[in-house]
Amino acid sequence: MSRSAGAAAGYRDGMEGNGRRVVVVGGGVLGTSTAAQLALRGADVTLVTEDRPASGASGRSLSWLNSAGSYPPAYHRLRMLGLDRYRTVAAREDRVAAIAFDGGLRWGEGVRESFEHQRAIGYPAEWLAREEVAGRVPGVDPAAVAPEGALLNPAEGWVDLPSLVDELVHDLVDGGGELRADAGRCALVVSGGRVTGVRTRDGSVLGADVVLLATGAAVPGSLAELGVHVPDGTTNALLVRTPPFDHRLRAVLNTPRVAVRPAPGGGVVLDAGWAEKEVVARDDGTFEVRDSTVEGLLREASAVLAGNPELTAGSCGVGRKPIPGDGHPVLGAVPGVDGLHVAFSHSGATIGLIAGELLAEEIVTGSPSPLLAAFRPDRFSSD
Numbered sequence: 350m351s352r353s354a355g356a357a358a359g360y361r362d363g364m365e366g367n368g369r370r371v372v373v374v375g376g377g378v379l380g381t382s383t384a385a386q387l388a389l390r391g392a393d394v395t396l397v398t399e400d401r402p403a404s405g406a407s408g409r410s411l412s413w414l415n416s417a418g419s420y421p422p423a424y425h426r427l428r429m430l431g432l433d434r435y436r437t438v439a440a441r442e443d444r445v446a447a448i449a450f451d452g453g454l455r456w457g458e459g460v461r462e463s464f465e466h467q468r469a470i471g472y473p474a475e476w477l478a479r480e481e482v483a484g485r486v487p488g489v490d491p492a493a494v495a496p497e498g499a500l501l502n503p504a505e506g507w508v509d510l511p512s513l514v515d516e517l518v519h520d521l522v523d524g525g526g527e528l529r530a531d532a533g534r535c536a537l538v539v540s541g542g543r544v545t546g547v548r549t550r551d552g553s554v555l556g557a558d559v560v561l562l563a564t565g566a567a568v569p570g571s572l573a574e575l576g577v578h579v580p581d582g583t584t585n586a587l588l589v590r591t592p593p594f595d596h597r598l599r600a601v602l603n604t605p606r607v608a609v610r611p612a613p614g615g616g617v618v619l620d621a622g623w624a625e626k627e628v629v630a631r632d633d634g635t636f637e638v639r640d641s642t643v644e645g646l647l648r649e650a651s652a653v654l655a656g657n658p659e660l661t662a663g664s665c666g667v668g669r670k671p672i673p674g675d676g677h678p679v680l681g682a683v684p685g686v687d688g689l690h691v692a693f694s695h696s697g698a699t700i701g702l703i704a705g706e707l708l709a710e711e712i713v714t715g716s717p718s719p720l721l722a723a724f725r726p727d728r729f730s731s732d
Contacts, residue, residue: 369393371712372547372555374535375563376402378510379692381517382705383561383712388524390713395527395555396518397547399534399564403514406565409588409666411608411620412698413601414506415453419466423723424677427700430720434702435508446513447613450506451599454486456499458605464500473504483655488598493653507601507610508698517705529555537562539575543687559712563692566669568679575686578729579693580674585628585667587638589646591616592663596654607649616663619650628667636667671695677724680704681711684727691726 369392373384376398384396399405414435416428439448454477455463467474477485479494485501518528533550537560546556562568569581593615601610609619624646629637647660671693673679678694692708694700707718 369558369713370556371395371559371561372397372557373561373563374398374547375405375561375565375692376400376514376518376530377405377407377563377565378403378514378517378697378701379694379704380561380563381514381521382701383563383692383708384526384705385517385520385524386705386709387712388521388526390709391525392709392713394521395529395557396521397529397532397535397549397555399532401530402518402528403511405668406586406671407510407514407697409586409668410510410698411588411601411610411618412508412510413453413603413608413610414448414450414508414699415502415601416472416699417453417455417463417467417502417505419463421677421723423720425470427678427703427720427724428696431696431700431703432504432506434706435506438513438702445516445519447509448506448513449508449599449611450504452486453502453505453601453603454482454489454499455502455603456495456497456605457603460495460500461497467500467502473502475501475503477501486600488596488600488655489602490653490655490657493604505601509613510698510701512613513701534567535564537571537575537689539686539689542685544689557688559688559690561690561692561708561712562683565671565693565697568671568691568693572683572691572726575683575689577683577685577726579679579691579726580729582672582674582676582695584670584672585625585630585636586620586670587625587628587642587646588618588620588666589643589662590618590664590666591647591650591660594658594660596656596658598654602653604649604653607646607653609650609653617650617654617660619646621646621649625670638665638667671697678704679726680708680721680724681717681726684730 371394387394536548538546544560566583627642672695683689
């Protein structure tokens with residue numbers, strides 16, 4: 350018996366599943382994590398995805414694992430718990446997902462202030478002089494580092510979300526859950542103020558006692574159709590992946606013009622805010638990425654890597670980046686629609702595992718988690 354099947358059997362013996370039929374809509378890290386945790390707890394769970402799992406935002410995320418910003422205490426705590434869960438998974442001998450904790454390096458405007466904030470709250474942080482960088486962070490060109498130095502966060506890391514999603518889907522099915530991939534855009538079925546199921550592209554309805562909506566950038570629009578307001582700060586996203594090449598980079602780099610991290614198989618992935626702004630969203634829902642944008646990203650990445658290698662693009666992921674309007678996660682029960690829960694966040698990578706765990710526990714037990722109290726969708730009810 351596998352690890353998840355054995356654990357699920359234990360939960361079922363304890364009557365944790367309560368016989369609830371749960372449908373999770375969305376094949377990113379938040380949806381698959383929650384679905385796997387629901388199966389672990391003995392729920393009758395079906396994961397429904399529009400396309401294949403990880404084909405949306407989770408497939409084009411830099412997926413930097415961190416809590417480096419000036420976050421409110423509740424958000425910082427959730428992110429730190431998220432990092433802890435990743436370390437637990439990374440230590441498993443049977444792990445499939447690519448997860449690494451080799452640190453993060455940042456330089457540029459405002460980074461010194463960030464360092465002082467991190468020291469004040471006990472977040473692992475070191476300030477490196479430019480001449481110290483090469484010895485501490487392999488694969489970086491010290492000449493690219495700002496003259497005042499750089500911020501090293503040795504406990505940070507990265508995850509390859511597609512491989513993690515694959516592992517979570519395996520855990521879901523292994524635990525008795527079901528995957529319905531390529532179901533097309535799904536619609537919520539609501540009757541008498543309660544969600545009763547999900548309608549797939551072919552018109553079939555999956556009945557449910559509980560539905561978790563984890564469809565990324567589509568969440569605010571779906572909730573608006575039900576009269577529920579969640580402000581939307583979603584932007585375009587662009588992630589470029591290179592073919593494998595010889596480099597020594599292990600850390601995540603966040604520099605003024607590009608962010609870079611290693612990728613499974615020997616390449617790197619990169620993105621930048623300025624490049625995302627150059628993406629053109631067409632009226633038909635497709636996107637245009639100019640060659641000059643990709644070439645510019647590759648040049649910027651080359652400039653910060655040791656030896657300034659000539660880089661080429663192996664693939665480009667383009668689409669929408671889910672961002673709640675206030676920047677903080679939206680997690681939990683939806684006001685006014687019994688049985689409906691939501692998971693909508695810009696930090697899906699960092700909080701993906703812990704959020705799935707907490708949401709699944711809430712759904713199965715009916716008891717709200719105090720760790721999610723600051724992130725409820727009803728905080729927007731008075732807007």
